[in-house]
Amino acid sequence: MPTILAVMEQRDGGVRKVSHEVLAAARGLAEPLSASVDAIVCGAGAVAGSDGLGRFGADRVLTASYPDFGLYNPDGYAATIAEAARDAAVLVFAATATGRDLAPRVAARLGLGLASDVTELAVEGGKVTATRPVYAGKALLRVRLEGSPAIVSVRPNTVQPVEAPRPGTGVTFAVPAFSQRVTVQAVKAAPTAALDVAEAPIVVSGGRGLKDPKHFVLLEELAAAFGNAAVGASRAVVDAGWRDHGAQVGQTGKTVSPSLYVAVGISGAIQHLAGMRTAKTIVAINRDKDAPIFKVADYGIVGDLFEIVPRLTAEVRRLRGDA
Amino acid sequence: MRIAVCLKRVPDTTTKIVIGSDGKSIDESGVKFVPNPYDEFALEEALKQKEAAGTGEAVVYCLGGDPAQETIRTALAMGLDRGVLLQGAPPADGLEVARALAAELQGGNYDLILFGKLAVDDYNHQVGVMVAELLGLPCVTSVAHLTIANGALEAEREIEGGLEVVTCSLPAVLTCDKGLNTPRLPSLKGIMAAKKKPLEAKPASLGSGTLSVLGLLSPPERKPGQIVGEGPDAVPVLVRLLREEAKVI
Ligand SMILES: Cc1cc2nc3c(=O)[nH]c(=O)nc-3n(C[C@H](O)[C@H](O)[C@H](O)COP(=O)(O)OP(=O)(O)OC[C@H]3O[C@@H](n4cnc5c(N)ncnc54)[C@H](O)[C@@H]3O)c2cc1C
Ligand SMILES: Nc1ncnc2c1ncn2[C@@H]1O[C@H](COP(=O)(O)O)[C@@H](O)[C@H]1O
Numbered sequence: 001m002p003t004i005l006a007v008m009e010q011r012d013g014g015v016r017k018v019s020h021e022v023l024a025a026a027r028g029l030a031e032p033l034s035a036s037v038d039a040i041v042c043g044a045g046a047v048a049g050s051d052g053l054g055r056f057g058a059d060r061v062l063t064a065s066y067p068d069f070g071l072y073n074p075d076g077y078a079a080t081i082a083e084a085a086r087d088a089a090v091l092v093f094a095a096t097a098t099g100r101d102l103a104p105r106v107a108a109r110l111g112l113g114l115a116s117d118v119t120e121l122a123v124e125g126g127k128v129t130a131t132r133p134v135y136a137g138k139a140l141l142r143v144r145l146e147g148s149p150a151i152v153s154v155r156p157n158t159v160q161p162v163e164a165p166r167p168g169t170g171v172t173f174a175v176p177a178f179s180q181r182v183t184v185q186a187v188k189a190a191p192t193a194a195l196d197v198a199e200a201p202i203v204v205s206g207g208r209g210l211k212d213p214k215h216f217v218l219l220e221e222l223a224a225a226f227g228n229a230a231v232g233a234s235r236a237v238v239d240a241g242w243r244d245h246g247a248q249v250g251q252t253g254k255t256v257s258p259s260l261y262v263a264v265g266i267s268g269a270i271q272h273l274a275g276m277r278t279a280k281t282i283v284a285i286n287r288d289k290d291a292p293i294f295k296v297a298d299y300g301i302v303g304d305l306f307e308i309v310p311r312l313t314a315e316v317r318r319l320r321g322d323a
Numbered sequence: 324m325r326i327a328v329c330l331k332r333v334p335d336t337t338t339k340i341v342i343g344s345d346g347k348s349i350d351e352s353g354v355k356f357v358p359n360p361y362d363e364f365a366l367e368e369a370l371k372q373k374e375a376a377g378t379g380e381a382v383v384y385c386l387g388g389d390p391a392q393e394t395i396r397t398a399l400a401m402g403l404d405r406g407v408l409l410q411g412a413p414p415a416d417g418l419e420v421a422r423a424l425a426a427e428l429q430g431g432n433y434d435l436i437l438f439g440k441l442a443v444d445d446y447n448h449q450v451g452v453m454v455a456e457l458l459g460l461p462c463v464t465s466v467a468h469l470t471i472a473n474g475a476l477e478a479e480r481e482i483e484g485g486l487e488v489v490t491c492s493l494p495a496v497l498t499c500d501k502g503l504n505t506p507r508l509p510s511l512k513g514i515m516a517a518k519k520k521p522l523e524a525k526p527a528s529l530g531s532g533t534l535s536v537l538g539l540l541s542p543p544e545r546k547p548g549q550i551v552g553e554g555p556d557a558v559p560v561l562v563r564l565l566r567e568e569a570k571v572i
Contacts (some may be wrong), residue, residue: 001489003349004436023426024489042340044493047337066432071487072487074462078456095448096482096483097465097480097481097482097483097487098328098482100448100464100465101380101452101464101465102447103449104417104449104452104453104456105447105452105453105455105456106351106419106463107418107449107453108418108452108453108456108457109456111418112418112533113415113416113417113418113419113532113533113534114417114418114447114449114569115534116417116446116447116448116449117446117448129537133446133542134444134445134446134522134539135334135340135349135443135444136443137542138339138340138541138542139340139342139349139539139540139541139542140540141415141445141536141538141539142536142537142538142539142540142541143415143534143535143536143537144534144535144537145533145534146533146534146535169527177428181460181461181462181491182461182462182489182491182495183489183490183491184487184488184489185477185488185489185490186487186488187482187485187488188479188485188486188488189484189487196483196484198483200572202572223539226572233451245467245481245502246481246484251336251360251499251529252360252361255446259475259571260428260565260569260571260572264534270336271336271337274336277542277545278542280569281565281569281571282545282548283561283565289550294548295548296545296548296549297544297548298546298548298549298569299495299548299549299551299561299564299565299569300548300549300550300551301550301551301552301554301557301558301561302552302553302554303553303554303555303557304554307554307555308554308555308557308558310555311555312558312561312562315558315562316562316572319562319566319572
């Protein structure tokens, strides 16, 4: 039976949530390919949550342990995954900071092409096909992967994690010899927010319409009311130093595909749209009824954000309190 | 310090994208092309590092059609010393682009090979890393902060909710992110000087790779949105729609 290798990510010794999406993407291909799904986790010793990966569709869970694998080890991870993928039919990564670094390393080692940042996967005529946004989301490229393994990275939030219980049998995978060329010395935690805009299911973004950095507290309160939201920003406010670059959405920032994107006081410049037009539902709050953001918004409210946002926060709180 | 920069010619992000008659590529007529924005950070970094070292050469490589000569001239006007155009149409498989670039960079004796973190047309996010792998060089991606001293470098790259601090020795490959520097604009003097700088053009050796393009499509039209209302009184309606119609909260 062919296997699909799903590459998991861990941080601080725990499996990252995005890995469940990777498993769901792998699971989606397993049936048409009559394949089984192996999850592989690189870590330094036991990784919390790896024993639960069967619940999300892993037939087997391969653990590759190495003392230096606590932090991301580009060369070591690449050598390990390339070794594990040798006989796989498909290799699935997350298009995260790690996945975007790791997937091309592995693809180059295997001498095969990589479809990165895909938003849809399918099997046609026994081969994997992928759809990926290109030209800043203004077109979709459909490609067929001719090599084996077919190598893809899936954009966070485009596949919903599903509970698809499988055995999740634990297997130890031996880390092959590798030459370490780069070393991740440390991870400095960002001063704000645990949830990253690229991975949050709900993103509340603010632009110049907020007038002053201190007013972002309005958006932080709204995000807190939603509970699973991150606060994003337009480039105008990042360049002004109001927010960290890590929060910037758009062509020179992050590309996000949350289920809900709320644009507050953002005009909707083409470079901003490049980063968020694949969101499932877009809400715009802007006092200018002709602002371009309303052209992509599913729902809009015209008016003063300083009156609308607090009201919205209150309504969401009420809703979630009742629920 | 010997530094190479790989530069791609891409459509300006504000241009309207029209699918070509082949259904697999864009209609280039009337499209304005620019240097890939992330590659401008790479160009600037090359100049900064060369200036800091006091000596060396900064060379720009581009794989593209003949109009890419103009893109290379822009880099030369910023201050790079010479350019190499590998003539060919970049295939969809980034590994083929990487192979062609790596074949040319090999033996160039570079201390640093710089890329953008991604090309804004194909969004591949891969060519720089692949070149590093093919050349067996250390590679740090999406670099937003860089210090080089005594033949080694320390770089910071943004990850979800933090920054990774990464070290390696030179020679090395880096892919550059926003925040690394502020690209300079070419001066008038630079533009004049660029006309006389060497620009070599030769055919790229390109394979077809393992990705076949099935088609390029316009994204599905978002269903027309609605203005729910004006002012705070519209909020309850919005919340109801988000809950009952969009089912996102
Ligand atoms: C190469 C390049 C790359 C770029 N990359 C990015 C990128 O990655 N991300 C990005 O965002 N931009 C990017 N830009 C910049 C982009 O072109 C815009 O300049 C930027 O997005 C504008 O930010 P903004 O919407 O916050 O500000 P503005 O355009 O000034 O819009 C502010 C909006 O707030 C509204 N407003 C004001 N007061 C209120 C109020 N009280 N209540 C409600 N609404 C109010 C206004 O009506 C207006 O629509 C890039 C530009 C270039 C050239
Ligand atoms: N055709 C090309 N010519 C020169 N450099 C390229 C080319 N394509 C990609 N690159 C380089 O590789 C980086 C990443 O591109 P990509 O992997 O296509 O997103 C770009 O920022 C460039 O530095």
